Amino acid sequence: MAVGIAVVAFLLTIVCDGLFTHLPKLAGTPAPGERIGVLHVHTKASCGSGTLPQVITAAKDANLSFLAVTDHNRAMSLASVAAADPPEFAVIDGEEVSTSTGHFLALGLSDAWARGSGYDARTLMASTRRAGAVNFIAHPFGLRDHWHEWETPDYAGMEIWNDDAVWRQNNAFEVAIAFLLYPMNSRLALLRLARTPSENLAKWDELQQNRHVAGICGSDAHAALSVDNHVLARFPGYLSVFELIRQHVLLGNNADPDHAGADVILNALKQGHAFCAVDALAPSDGFTQTVSASTSSGFSSAGPGDSIPYTPGATLHVAVPAGTPPATLRILRDGHQITKRQTQSLDLAIPGPGHYRAEAYLRQPGLTGFGRWTLWVFANPVTVTPLPNDASR
Ligand SMILES: [Zn+2]
Numbered sequence: 001m002a003v004g005i006a007v008v009a010f011l012l013t014i015v016c017d018g019l020f021t022h023l024p025k026l027a028g029t030p031a032p033g034e035r036i037g038v039l040h041v042h043t044k045a046s047c048g049s050g051t052l053p054q055v056i057t058a059a060k061d062a063n064l065s066f067l068a069v070t071d072h073n074r075a076m077s078l079a080s081v082a083a084a085d086p087p088e089f090a091v092i093d094g095e096e097v098s099t100s101t102g103h104f105l106a107l108g109l110s111d112a113w114a115r116g117s118g119y120d121a122r123t124l125m126a127s128t129r130r131a132g133a134v135n136f137i138a139h140p141f142g143l144r145d146h147w148h149e150w151e152t153p154d155y156a157g158m159e160i161w162n163d164d165a166v167w168r169q170n171n172a173f174e175v176a177i178a179f180l181l182y183p184m185n186s187r188l189a190l191l192r193l194a195r196t197p198s199e200n201l202a203k204w205d206e207l208q209q210n211r212h213v214a215g216i217c218g219s220d221a222h223a224a225l226s227v228d229n230h231v232l233a234r235f236p237g238y239l240s241v242f243e244l245i246r247q248h249v250l251l252g253n254n255a256d257p258d259h260a261g262a263d264v265i266l267n268a269l270k271q272g273h274a275f276c277a278v279d280a281l282a283p284s285d286g287f288t289q290t291v292s293a294s295t296s297s298g299f300s301s302a303g304p305g306d307s308i309p310y311t312p313g314a315t316l317h318v319a320v321p322a323g324t325p326p327a328t329l330r331i332l333r334d335g336h337q338i339t340k341r342q343t344q345s346l347d348l349a350i351p352g353p354g355h356y357r358a359e360a361y362l363r364q365p366g367l368t369g370f371g372r373w374t375l376w377v378f379a380n381p382v383t384v385t386p387l388p389n390d391a392s393r
């Protein structure tokens with residue numbers, strides 16, 4: 001009897017949560033040159049349930065301006081991208097390449113590339129790079145595959161966030177809550193599954209000590225619940241996935257305000273001129289992370305993916321968009337937290353050279369989020385380099 005009452009109360013709580021928890025609108029105010037899109041999307045060409053035009057429609061409904069298609073072991077032909085003909089919408093052609101040590105995303109890869117019969121990760125990565133692709137390691141700590149080939153020079157970056165890998169961090173109870181919420185409030189349901197990919201962040205920080213590694217977020221969108229390659233349901237749908245985590249690319253003040261092609265966006269991703277955000281929590285458009293310093297040639301400023309020489313008085317500025325709920329900001333230098341504050345913005349005197357990046361957290365809204373602080377934004381680091389004769393490092 002008591003168990004029955006508890007179950008009914010639990011289900012009623014979920015129904016109330018699904019019906020009455022309203023998430024903020026996704027339309028924010030992007031900075032000049034900021035573009036928002038999603039990476040790592042599967043279509044019917046591999047294990048997804050949608051065609052390319054259907055995926056593009058969902059992306060436009062989610063107010064996005066680009067996406068990267070990455071079907072398993074096959075690139076989209078340029079003809080089919082052209083046939084979808086999305087005006088003012090950039091489609092980055094790519095492929096998710098299976099190797100002996102896991103998967104990587106080869107973005108900007110043409111369907112003219114042939115993988116051959118080998119599975120060696122180094123060989124395949126070198127080959128796609130020679131063919132003009134920009135390589136990103138996908139879900140490096142996945143359930144089945146752990147990436148081992150960290151020494152190869154042929155990747156530009158790695159997925160810090162991958163929906164599939166992040167969702168697997170939840171236990172059965174948490175997945176059940178999301179499953180029950182989904183029919184009433186799909187965005188809230190997926191938001192409940194958002195976790196911090198700590199292992200990926202730690203590896204990223206470690207790699208940055210020796211080489212530039214751009215961090216990206218992959219949606220790994222399939223819109224397919226499959227068993228033995230049979231699609232049982234179009235779940236979770238492309239639109240709800242595209243409203244969860246989004247890749248923000250920073251093209252700078254001089255970017256063409258009307259058009260940014262796939263090549264321009266891909267180059268910015270490669271440079272690390274980007275941040276990722278769980279926009280389902282609140283739109284992060286306009287999030288700022290810059291280091292400013294006065295140098296011999298005057299005052300200069302560097303954003304995510306950029307470098308700037310250290311000078312005494314250099315300042316890190318981090319700010320979340322106006323109107324967002326109270327955020328917790330963590331500032332890391334070379335992977336070590338140096339400040340943690342609940343605030344809308346902060347200015348921090350830089351203690352010396354290093355890789356500086358910010359993480360912002362917001363509380364889950366509604367009843368079944370239990371007020372849990374949830375990773376909202378993480379940005380590529382700003383690198384503060386020592387001056388040639390600087391011994392402070
Ligand atoms: Zn994969």
Ligand SMILES: [Zn+2]
Pocket residue numbers: 040042096220
């Ligand atoms: Zn995938």
